[in-house]
Amino acid sequence: MGKQKILIVDDSEINRALLAEILEEQYEITEAENGSEAISLLSKRRSDFSLLLLDIIMPDMNGFEVLAYINNYHWNDSLAVMMISADDSPANIKRAYELGAFDYISRPFDPIIVQRRISNTMLLFARQQRLEKIITDQFQEQDKNNELMISILSHIVEFRNGESGLHVLHVNTITKRLLEQLVRVTDEYSLSPVDISLISTASALHDIGKISISDSILNKPGRLTEEEFEEIKTHTVIGANMLSDLPIEQQEAPLVKVASEICRWHHERYDGKGYPDGLKGEEIPIAAQVVSLADVYDALISERCYKKAYSYKKALNMILEGQCGAFNPTLLLCLQEISENLEKELMVPDSKREKRNIPNLRDIKDYNNLLSYEKSTVQFHMQQHLRLLYIDSLTRVYNRRYYDEHFQDVNNIQAMVVIDVDNFKQINDNYGHDVGDIVLQNIAQTILSCVRKTDAVIRYGGDEFVIIFFSIPADIFKKKLERIRYSVSILIIDTHPELRISVSVGGVYGKDTTKRLFKVADNMMYQSKKDKNKVTLCFISERNRTQAMLKMEKLQ
Known part of the structure; x- marks a missing residue:
């Protein structure tokens, strides 16, 4: 059996060399000199590693940001993470544990302590995984019994x-x-x-x-x-x-x-x-x-x-x-x-609504069935046509035409958001427009993943997006916008993991005309743009709509 593999991530070559010297007899060592390189490596080979030793203070992407990314994508389900730092303040240690670190080692390194802590961590992590598997197996067996009971009850209901x-x-x-x-x-x-x-x-x-x-x-x-x-x-x-x-x-x-x-x-x-x-x-x-x-x-x-x-x-x-x-x-x-x-x-298995199988004419009992089939076929092609009209070809969200034709006279919008990509011109200038397009695609899909199916996400123009919300509580609205901001901030572009992306978000909550809501949301976005990677919200007064800002909040 080969040695277990450890990934050491530290911007200091000396620190990496010291740890490698302590551990190389017992483990196979791989090194990364910054957080972006570590993320790129783990995205391809994380199953190779049993442990990640992660420095906190690094340029570009610090250890906490790497740990947050790992935690967000549940990579630490199969990989133990230990933080290494000269700063062993309670606040740092607490934050590391909150973000999913398994242990914390302080510098300067004591070889015996480092070896023992790493050995114990890997042993405990392996035991934890075994226990989790046992519990999962028991839980699945219990689920089978529960499903059996539900099935029996469903037959009783059907009979009675x-x-x-x-x-x-x-x-x-x-x-x-x-x-x-x-x-x-x-x-x-x-x-x-x-x-x-x-x-x-x-x-x-x-x-x-x-x-x-x-x-x-x-x-x-x-x-x-x-x-x-x-x-x-x-x-x-x-x-x-x-x-x-x-x-x-x-x-x-x-x-x-x-x-x-x-x-x-x-x-x-x-x-x-x-x-x-x-x-x-x-x-x-x-x-x-x-x-x-x-x-x-x-x-x-x-x-x-x-x-x-x-x-x-x-x-x-x-x-x-x-x-x-x-x-x-x-x-x-x-x-x-x-x-x-x-x-x-x-849906019951036989009703495959998404499959469009052409029926055999011998199976069409009468003229009405034929008309019904033709009608559904026409509707399907109309939907396809509408997609071509209203879907942005690059980002696959709604386009400006959809906004102009569907939201000019709408009066039941609960909230509106305007989002602008920070430093997008620099991204295009430094990396090229192909990478800029990939950034927009990733941001659009990230926004979609944070909102409901009933909300409309629109590429309003260039690097600007608009979101239309219907019937959403104010507290949920705030959480969704912060979730969008954070989710974009941890995006990693596979071909350029060093590229940092952020958005400025402006939102307005309160029913009013589309034109007025957009104007206020756009204003809020420019407030966020002053600092970048911010969310600024405005809540419109119900009693006096001539005063647009009853309350304005800047998040982050």
């Missing part, structure tokens, strides 16, 4: 209820995806992966109380009478009571506790107009809130004995417009952001 057996499976999937998105946009609920798995599994029991409701009501094709609806409503309390009647040791199980909350309160509404207890806002447990939204969404997109299925887009709009009750605004934001992926995930 007028709903499709897919409903339980769909609610489980939607609940899981909503929770995963929720922890991305807010830390308000402190949900761990275990919590998400638990709530998703417990969602299968949300309608278990319907076992006690008569078939004639459950499967009635027409509108329910007032008395019948009152009987249906009792399934929430009945389901919770069924779980509370379990043996006391089972009642204490986390799954049963969460399932009981979901059973009783998944028909409560955020405005307090739900049942059975009229809970309002955050009085409703988050598990019940999420399952409530998942239940309604799937009910809309599914065919029932009393209704046809709505399209995914129609279902989303009905929920956002408040036609189906009141929901947590943050959860509505999450549903918007995952709606496109949900549609793909929930």
Whole structure:
């Protein structure tokens, strides 16, 4: 078996030589003289290395920036990182650990201590990985059992209820995806992966109380009478009571506790107009809130004995417009952001909407089917044509024409952002326009990855982008703009890892005319441009729109 490999990253040749001399008998050593070189090397060969020794104070890209990049892309899942520095201040050490470092070595180097610390770190890191694998295997086995239970329950529902057996499976999937998105946009609920798995599994029991409701009501094709609806409503309390009647040791199980909350309160509404207890806002447990939204969404997109299925887009709009009750605004934001992926995930295998297979004419039963097929074909080609009209050929986001034709008279925009690339002329002058194009492409895709599918990202001109936001909470808006700024600042161009990229971001929050919003956002962008790599926000007064800046914030 060959030696384990260590990558030493330090701008000082002397320091690298000292460490190499201490370690070369036991390990195979590779050196990098700066952070950019290290990132470039790791992007191609990180599986080769067991350990990274990383200096903090380096020109161009310091050790903390390298560590943040490694942490952001989860490279430290398979690679231990130790920081090396003459500055062993508590603030430096704390920051290193927060960014994912495994240990910290101070200079000057003591050969025995260095060897022992590195040996211990690599041993502990290997043990940690083995433990994580064991836990992952156990977690996957538990997931298999949970999936089996969900499958059984779905068949019970299909046999007993007028709903499709897919409903339980769909609610489980939607609940899981909503929770995963929720922890991305807010830390308000402190949900761990275990919590998400638990709530998703417990969602299968949300309608278990319907076992006690008569078939004639459950499967009635027409509108329910007032008395019948009152009987249906009792399934929430009945389901919770069924779980509370379990043996006391089972009642204490986390799954049963969460399932009981979901059973009783998944028909409560955020405005307090739900049942059975009229809970309002955050009085409703988050598990019940999420399952409530998942239940309604799937009910809309599914065919029932009393209704046809709505399209995914129609279902989303009905929920956002408040036609189906009141929901947590943050959860509505999450549903918007995952709606496109949900549609793909929930489609039954036979309905491959994205595949455009031409049907055999023998399979077309009548003239109406032929007309329907021709109509869908025309719509497909129209969509392709519109893409050519409105998509920027370089960055693949919307172009200026799309902005001019679609947003001139829009009055329901919640917020607008103007983004300008810092020092873009210098990038073109120093590296050439081909590299400039690659930079714009990377920035555009980074912006897209930070916003929702319902938001519009537009290349307004040259190195300037505009983002249009609809129905977004102010705090989420702020976080998204800072996320865009940070994500661009850590971008690495593979062919030029030394190239540093940043953007100046200006945003305005508050409904107004497109022309006015753009003017304010553009102003904010120029405020950011004074320092570069900044976010400046303006919040428009609801009471007096003649005063554009009620509040202005400069982030970073």
